[in-house]
Amino acid sequence: xxxxxxxxxxxxxxxxxxxxxxxxxxxxxxxxxxxxxxxxxxxxxxxxxxxxxxxxxxxxxxxxxxxxxxxxxxxxxxxxxxxxxxxxxxxxxxxxxxxxxxxxxxxxxxxxxxxxxxxxxxxxxxxxxxxxxxxxxxxxxxxxxxxxxxxxxxxxxxxxxxxxxxxxxxxxxxxxxxxxxxxxxxxxxxxxxxxxxxxxxxxxxxxxxxxxxxxxxxxxxxxxxxxxxxxxxxxxxxxxxxxxxxxxxxxxxxxxxxxxxxxxxxxxxxxxxxxxxxxxxxxxxxxxxxxxxxxxxxxxxxxxxxxxxxxxxxxxxxxxxxxxxxxxxxxxxxxxxxxxxxxxxxxxxxxxxxxxxxxxxxxxxxxxxxxxxxxxxxxxxxxxxxxxxxxxxxxxxxxxxxxxxxxxxxxxxxxxxxxxxxxxxxxxxxxxxxxxxxxxxxxxxxxxxxxxxxxxxxxxxxxxxxxxxxxxxxxxxxxxxxxxxxxxxxxxxxxxxxxxxxxxxxxxxxxxxxxxxxxxxxxxxxxxxxxxxxxxxxxxxxxxxxxxxxxxxxxxxxxxxxxxxxxxxxxxxxxxxxxxxxxxxxxxxxxxxxxxxxxxxxxxxxxxxxxxxxxxxxxxxxxxxxxxxxxxxxxxxxxxxxxxxxxxxxxxxxxxxxxxxxxxxxxxxxxxxxxxxxxxxxxxxxxxxxxxxxxxxxxxxxxxxxxxxxxxxxxxxxxxxxxxxxxxxxxxxxxxxxxxxxxxxxxxxxxxxxxxxxxxxxxxxxxxxxxxxxxxxxxxxxxxxxxxxxxxxxxxxxxxxxxxxxxxxxxxxxxxxxxxxxxxxxxxxxxxxxxxxxxxxxxxxxxxxxxxxxxxxxx
Numbered sequence: 110x111x112x113x114x115x116x117x118x119x120x121x122x123x124x125x126x127x128x129x130x131x132x133x134x135x136x137x138x139x140x141x142x143x144x145x146x147x148x149x150x151x152x153x154x155x156x157x158x159x160x161x162x163x164x165x166x167x168x169x170x171x172x173x174x175x176x177x178x179x180x181x182x183x184x185x186x187x188x189x190x191x192x193x194x195x196x197x198x199x200x201x202x203x204x205x206x207x208x209x210x211x212x213x214x215x216x217x218x219x220x221x222x223x224x225x226x227x228x229x230x231x232x233x234x235x236x237x238x239x240x241x242x243x244x245x246x247x248x249x250x251x252x253x254x255x256x257x258x259x260x261x262x263x264x265x266x267x268x269x270x271x272x273x274x275x276x277x278x279x280x281x282x283x284x285x286x287x288x289x290x291x292x293x294x295x296x297x298x299x300x301x302x303x304x305x306x307x308x309x310x311x312x313x314x315x316x317x318x319x320x321x322x323x324x325x326x327x328x329x330x331x332x333x334x335x336x337x338x339x340x341x342x343x344x345x346x347x348x349x350x351x352x353x354x355x356x357x358x359x360x361x362x363x364x365x366x367x368x369x370x371x372x373x374x375x376x377x378x379x380x381x382x383x384x385x386x387x388x389x390x391x392x393x394x395x396x397x398x399x400x401x402x403x404x405x406x407x408x409x410x411x412x413x414x415x416x417x418x419x420x421x422x423x424x425x426x427x428x429x430x431x432x433x434x435x436x437x438x439x440x441x442x443x444x445x446x447x448x449x450x451x452x453x454x455x456x457x458x459x460x461x462x463x464x465x466x467x468x469x470x471x472x473x474x475x476x477x478x479x480x481x482x483x484x485x486x487x488x489x490x491x492x493x494x495x496x497x498x499x500x501x502x503x504x505x506x507x508x509x510x511x512x513x514x515x516x517x518x519x520x521x522x523x524x525x526x527x528x529x530x531x532x533x534x535x536x537x538x539x540x541x542x543x544x545x546x547x548x549x550x551x552x553x554x555x556x557x558x559x560x561x562x563x564x565x566x567x568x569x570x571x572x573x574x575x576x577x578x579x580x581x582x583x584x585x586x587x588x589x590x591x592x593x594x595x596x597x598x599x600x601x602x603x604x605x606x607x608x609x610x611x612x613x614x615x616x617x618x619x620x621x622x623x624x625x626x627x628x629x630x631x632x633x634x635x636x637x638x639x640x641x642x643x644x645x646x647x648x649x650x651x652x653x654x655x656x657x658x659x660x661x662x663x664x665x666x667x668x669x670x671x672x673x674x675x676x677x678x679x680x681x682x683x684x685x686x687x688x689x690x691x692x693x694x695x696x697x698x699x700x701x702x703x704x705x706x707x708x709x710x711x712x713x714x715x716x717x718x719x720x721x722x723x724x725x726x727x728x729x730x731x732x733x734x735x736x737x738x739x740x741x742x743x744x745x746x747x748x749x750x751x752x753x754x755x756x757x758x759x760x761x762x763x764x765x766x767x768x769x770x771x772x773x774x775x776x777x778x779x780x781x782x783x784x785x786x787x788x789x790x791x792x793x794x795x796x797x798x799x800x801x802x803x804x805x806x807x808x809x810x811x812x813x814x815x816x817x818x819x820x821x822x823x824x825x826x827x828x829x830x831x832x833x834x835x836x837x838x839x840x841x842x843x844x845x846x847x848x849x850x851x852x853x854x855x856x857x858x859x860x861x862x863x864x865x866x867x868x869x870x871x872x873x874x875x876x877x878x879x880x881x882x883x884x885x886x887x888x889x890x891x892x893x894x895x896x897x898x899x900x901x902x903x904x905x906x907x908x909x910x911x912x913x914x915x916x917x918x919x920x921x922x923x924x925x926x927x928x929x930x931x932x933x934x935x936x937x938x939x940x941x942x943x944x945x946x947x948x949x950x951x952x953x954x955x956x957x958x959x960x961x962x963x964x965x966x967x968x
Contacts, residue, residue: 123420123423123424123429123430123431124420126423126429126430127416127419127420127423127429128416130150130152130153130419130429131412131415131416131419133152133153134150134152134415136397136398136401136408136411137398138150139397139408139411139412139415140394140395140396140397140398140411141395142415142418142419143382143387143388143389143394143397143411143414143415143418144388144389144391144392144394144395145159145160145161145355145358145388145389145390145391146159146160146161146218147159147160149215153428153429154213155422155428156213156214156215156216157215157216157217158215158216158221158422158427158428159216159217159218159219159220159221160221160223160355160388160390161218161219161221161223161225161358161390162203162218162219162220162221162222162223162224162225162272163219163224163225163226163494164199164200164203164224164225164226164262164272165179165180165226165227165228165242165493165494165495166178166179166180166182166183166195166199166492166494166495166775167198167199167202167495167496167775168199168200168202168203168206168224168443168496169219169494169495169496170219170494170495170496170574170575171206171219171220171496171575172206172496172497172574172575172576173443173444173496173497173498173499173576174202174206174443174444174496174497174498175198175199175202175443175444175448175449175451175452175496175498175776176452176490176491176495176496176497176498176501176775176776177195177198177199177451177452177455177456177775177776178455178456178459178772178773178774178775178778179241179242179492179493179753179772179773179774179775180227180228180241180242180243180244181232181240181241181242181243181244181245181753181754181772181773181797181798182455182456182459182771182772182773182774182775182794183195183244183254183455183459184243184244184245184250184251184254184797185458185459185460185461185770185772185794185795185796185797185834186455186458186459186793186794186902187250187254187794187795187797187873187900187902188458188902189253189254189256189257190257190902191454191455191458192254192257192258192261193257193258193260193261194261194451195258195261195451195455196257196258196259196260196261196262196274197261197262197264197271198448198451199224199226199261199262199272200224200261200262200263200264200271200272201271201438201442202442202443202444202448202496203222203224203271203272204222204271204272204435204438204442205438205439205440205441205442205443206220206440206443207220207221207222207427208436208438208439208440209440212427222271222272222273222425222427223272223273223275223320223353223355223421224262224272224273224274224275225275225277225322225355226258226262226274226275226277226494227244227255227258227259227274227276227277227312228242228243228276228277228278229243229244229251229252229255229276229277229308229309229312230243230277230278230281230282230283230305230308231243231246231247231248231251231283231304231305231308231819232244232245232246232283232754232797232798233246233283233284233304233813233815233818233819234283234284234807234808234810234818235723235726235754235755235798235799235800235801235807236284236285236722236723236724236726236754236807236810237283237284237285237286237722237754238284238286238706238707238708238709238711238720238721238722238723238753238754239284239286239708239709239721240283240284240707240753240754240798241492241493241704241707241708241753241754241772241773242493242494244308244797245796245797245798245831246797246798246799246818246819246820246831247797247819247820247821247831247896247897248303248304248305248307248308249307249896249897249898249921250797250897250900251307251308252307252308252310252311252312252315253311253900255276255308255311255312255316256311256312256315256316257316258274259274259276259312259316259317259318260316260317262274263317263318263319264435267317267319267424268424269424269426269433269434269435270319270424270425271435272425273318273319273320273352273353273421273424273425274312274316274318274319274320275318275320275321275322275353275355276308276309276312276313276316276318276321276322277321277322277324277357278322278323278324278325278333278357279309279321279322279323279324279333279339279340279344280301280305280306280309280324280328280333280339281294281296281301281305281306281324281326281328281333281813282324282325282326282333282357283305283813284722284810285720285722285810285811286709286710286711286720286721286722287719287720287721287722289325289326289710290325290359290360290363290367291327291363291367291368292325292326292327292811293326293327293328293329293330293368294326294327294328294329294813295329295813296328296329296813296814297814297815297927298927298928298929299891299925299926299927299928299929300813300814300815300891301929302925302929302930302931302968303815303924303925303931304815304819304821305813306343306968309321310348313344313348313350313352314348314349314350318352319352319353319421319424320352320353320354320355320421321344321350321352321353321354321355322354322355322356322357323336323339323340323354323355323356323357323360323386324357324360325357325360325363327368327370330370331370332360332363332364332368332370332380333360334356334357334360334361334364334381334384334386335364335370335371335377335380335381335384335386336384337383337384337385339384340354340384340385340386341384341385343968344385345385347967347968351417352417352421353387353388353417353418353420353421354385354386354387354388355386355387355388355389355390356381356386356388356389356390356391357390358390358391359390359391359393360390360391361377361378361381361386361389361391361393361394362374362377362391362392362393364377364380364381365377373396374393374396375396375397375399375400375403375405376400376405377393377396378393378394378396378397378400378406379397379400379405379406381393382394382397382400382406382410382411382414383406383410386414387414387415387417387418388414388418397411444499449500449776449777452775452776452777453777453780453781455775455777456771456774456775456777456778456780456781456782457781457784457785457790457793458793458794458871458902459771459772459774459781459794460769460770460771460772460774460781460782460785460792460793460794461769461770461792461794461795461796461833461834462767462768462769462785462792462794462834462835462836463750463762463768463769463770463800463829463833463834463835464761464762464765464767464768464835465766465767465768465835466766466767468695468745468747468766468767469747469767469769469786469788469837470785470786470787470788470837471512471695471786471787471788473512473787474516475512475516475694475695476516476518476692476693476694476695477508477512477516477517477518477693477694477695477696477697478517478518478519478520478686478689478690478693478695478696478697478744479504479505479508479517479518479519479520479689479697479699480519480520480521480522480686480689480690480696480697480698480699480735480739481521481522481523481697481698481699481700481732481735481749482521482522482523482524482525482531482699482700482731482732483504483525483699483700483701483703483749483751484503484504484505484519484521484699485503485504485505485506485519485521485532485534485535485568486503486531486532486570486703487501487503487532487570487571487572487672488703488704488705489701489703489704489751489773489778490502490503490773490774490775490776490778490779491572491704491773491775491776492704492753492773492775493704493708493709496574497572497573497574497575497576498572498775498776499576499776500776501776501778501779502776502777502778502779502780503778503779504699504749504751504771504778504779504782504783505517505519505779506779507778507779507780507781507782507783507784508697508779508782508783508786510779510780510783511780511783511784511786511787511789512783512787518689518690518692518693519534519535519536519689520534520536520682520685520686520688520689521534521536521677521682521685521686522682522683522685522686522698522735522739523679523682523683523686523731523732523734523735524676524677524679524682524731525701525702525703525705525706525729525731525732526706526715526716526717526718526729526730526731527715527716527717527729527730527731528676528715529676529705529706529713529715530603530605530607530645530674530675530676531674531675531676532568532569532570532672532673532674533568533569533594533604533673533674533675534568535567535568536597536685537594537595537596537597538567538568538569538592538593538594538595538658539592539593539595539655540565540591540592540593541565541592543565544567545565545566545567545568545592546565546566546569546590546591546592546658546660547563547564547565547566547590547591547592548563548564548565548566548588548589548590549562549563549588549589549590549591550562550563550564550578550580550581550586550587550588551586551587551588551589552581552582552585552586553585553586553587554585554586554587554663554664554665555587556587556589556661556663560589561580561581562578562579562580566590568673569590569660569671569672569673570672570673571670571671571672572669572670573664573669573670573671574609574668574669574670575667575668575669576669577664577669583669584664584665585664585665586664587661587662587663587664588660588661588662588664588671589659589660589661589662590658590659590660590662591657591658591659591660592657592658593655593656593657593658594624594655594656594657594658595653595654595655595656596650596653596656596677596681597653597677597678597681597682597684597685598650598653598678598680598681598684599650599651599652599653600649600650600677600678600681601647601648601649601678602647602648602649602650602675602676602677602678603645603646603647603675603676604622604624604629604630604645604646604647604648604673604674604675605644605645605672605673605674605675606620606622606630606644606645606660606662606671606672606673606674607671607672607674608620608644608662608670608671608672609668609669609670617666618662618663618664618665618666618669618671619632619661619662619663619665620632620644620660620661620662620663620671621660621661622646622658622659622660622661622673623657623658623659623660624648624656624657624658625656625657626657626659629646629648630644630645630646632644660673679731679734682735683734683735683738686735686738686739687738687739687742690739690742690744691742693744694744694745695744695745695746695747695766696739696742696744696745696746696747697747697748697749697786698735698736698739698746698747698748698749699749699751700728700732700735700736700748700749700750700751700756700758700761701728701732701750701751701752701756702729702751702752702753702754702756703751704753704773706718706723707721707722707723707753707754708721708753709721716729716730717729717730722810723754725804726754726755726756726757726801726803726804726807727756727757727758727803727804728756728757728758728760728761733760736748736760736761736764736765737760740764745766746764746765746766747765747766747767747768747769747786748761748765748767748768748769749768749769749770749771749782749786750768750769750770750771751771751772751773751774751778752770752772752773753772753773754798755798755799755800755801755828755829756800757800757801757802757803757804757828758828759802759803759828762828762829769782769785769786769792770794770796788837788868791836791837791838791868791869791870791871792834792835792836792837793834793836793870793871793872793873793902794834795832795833795834795873795875795945796829796830796831796832796833796834797831798819798831799819799820799823799827799829799830799831800827800828800829800830800833801823801825801827801828802825802826802827802828806823806825806827814891815891816891816892817891818891819831820832820894820895820946821891821893821894821895821896822891822892822893822894823894824894830945830946830949831946832873832875832897832944832945832946832949832950833945833946833949833950834873834944834945836866836868836870836871836872837866837868837870838864838866838867838868838869838870838872838905838907839864839865839866840862840863840864840865840866840870840872840905840944840951841862841863841865841951842860842861842862842863842942842943842944842951842952842953843860843861843863843953844859844860844861844912844953845858845859845860845940845942845953845954845955846955847955847956847957847958848940848955848956848957848958849957849958849959849960850922850957850958850959850960851959851960851961852919852922852933852934852935852959852960852961852962852963852964853919853933853961853964854919855916855917855918855919856915856916856917856919856922856957857914857915857916857917858876858899858914858915858917858940858942858955859912859913859914859915860874860912860913860914860942860953861910861911861912861913862874862903862905862910862911862912862913863905863909863910864905864906864907864908864909864910865908866907867907868907869904869905869906869907870904870905870907871902871903871904871905872902872903872905872944873900873901873902873903873944874900874901874902874903874913874942874943874944875897875899875900875941875942875943875944875945875946875952876897876898876899876900876915876917876940876941876942877895877896877897877898877940877941877946877947878895878896878898878921878922878938878939878940878957879894879895879938879939879940879941879947880893880895880924880938881936881937881938881939893924895941895946895947896921896924898917898921898922898940899915899917899921901913901915913942919933919964919966920966922959923964923966929968930965930968931965931966931967931968932963932964932965932966933959933963933964933966934959934963935959935960935961935962935963936958936959937956937957937958937959938956938957938958938959939954939955939956939957940954940955940956940957941953941954941955942955
């Protein structure tokens, strides 16, 4: 802290320098500096700087960085302290990358210190593809986890942040992905106040986030980025926010082109700026000079936005004569041993044991068949908005390491969904008598002479985004793979070469594929299918002999990486799975989804999926067929789900010997899964979302009314409830007493928690407030069933009992009227303190009386 004070004392006043700079700028220069890709401004000694960087679950899209579990997995830890530590690592690695570049150099997209994370939208419906980026369906849990992450990102001193955090997307941006740029959310006042805005309030006011992002959607006909009600009245008025507001990318332009809220771009830019959007991610603020000329916005309004924008760079110590104590962070502080250890801890704490018929943990010496489309793929570790992991571990690799390669058999078993390609598995590739292909790595793009390195790659599934293979230059390199491809059966196969396409590029890295010396895919110009960068062809194999294969890849664009994928005949894959399961003790099936199926604005439409969203929440048909086939073996079946959202897999709950949900677990996911299955680590994750039993249990997707949504308002029977999660330990609760509190005062409650099992374990103690009398009814509004008001992760040794106490803040005891007024209402309630919701986990009830006068709370 002393170093921060010294810096503050020695630096010139940033406010004075900023005002002097603004006074010298032309209107066109001001407009340019309010774009997210701000050009250099020589008169102020400002290098070019891009405000768009990502850090959702690791510093993203700028090379090697620690990849933690996807946000929904981190939420399953129910661990604010862990979230804070993850935030510290993300921001430290962001600074490490930033400090590796000379201070006066330009900082391009994804290389800056304005981190556009976390996503604190509410995962209101499991069909939303971007729900994986959130902390789940509950505003209280989301707010507390988001607040911890923000504080970890920014550091202890808000005047000298390590990075600037940006909770997004304000407000009520929770799908659908198809049509998101023009979607108009019609939200009842109660739901807006009780569900969609609390996490923003917590991260911005209590968490102190210095920036926020306005959303694509409209609210009641007004685009969020042009909404004075949101950005002026609520954000800056009610909440006193003084920080920076950035738009989602191209959202300002969409005010006119998709929402038709304004007639042209100058009026759209003026509307956004006047409402409170300071920085436009996109080119739309280039129309501000014309807007001023037409009297649509004043130059003083532009100056106010520019002052906030420049102040954020000054606070970071990267402009206007300022410096930062975080300048001392070294480039070597990325991907450290401590960071890798934290990634493993985060993955372990995120795993949720959904069911267990005493099959887990597995004993040493167990012979295992590892089967399933998610057993050995990279993308289900990384999810979306990720960095490049230096040494990711798939579930197959983790189980081989833990149990021994000779104890593990493997088959891919099925596809993920109908027509969706998966990496060609190692079982189909060979070279020199070993599994995999021979890879020759060349400096430059010519692939002539002696390669820099040769190695055996067991499959072609690589992410080299701004992080080339060791020893190769980032800008220019090439790889040739050779060997044999052995199809498991005769039939028609689709082969694809997936190559990332950099954000602003047309085309992709050049690629080519030969089978038996004949060109099957040949796009060495890199121009084909520039929209999604996938190149594919169909081939019919009339035999199952090894066929020569050659792949050539030339890296010359911004992003890097390649995957050899296929869609193989389902019967052949299933036959391989049954063969692998023949002589084993247990079958572990890795099912679920992937970021190729669910995500942001994806170009995909297959049964069950459309545009990044899901049209059905049941496990896709190819995987259901695989599970049914494996059940015929009579062997024990353990199901491990890798997913970003809830799956209605009723078969596994009924028939599988155990079900473990692993989310998208990050770079250490395979190790964490193996350690939990082996009993080295006691599972302790809890669901941050409701797992519904069927799609038919859900309201219409586009309806933002919370009626029958999430555990707070759902009146049906879920497959697995919010807060659910089993352990290898056993817990019991006693000692909760009736309580009384005056409205507006904090409530102190305590409970005794005993570990009655034989293993040490973490329990997540959850406190729920349950109304005993119906709320005032309003037609078509959701009625509150219960709400989470406190939680704590507690480690309890086997045979020990601990006291767990909560001081529940008054706001958590409030409810929201149909008119949107939040208040603490005197009366009788019940509190449930336990390991989950009432009826799902052990716990105890306590009566609660709130006395005094009705207390209206700030919204």
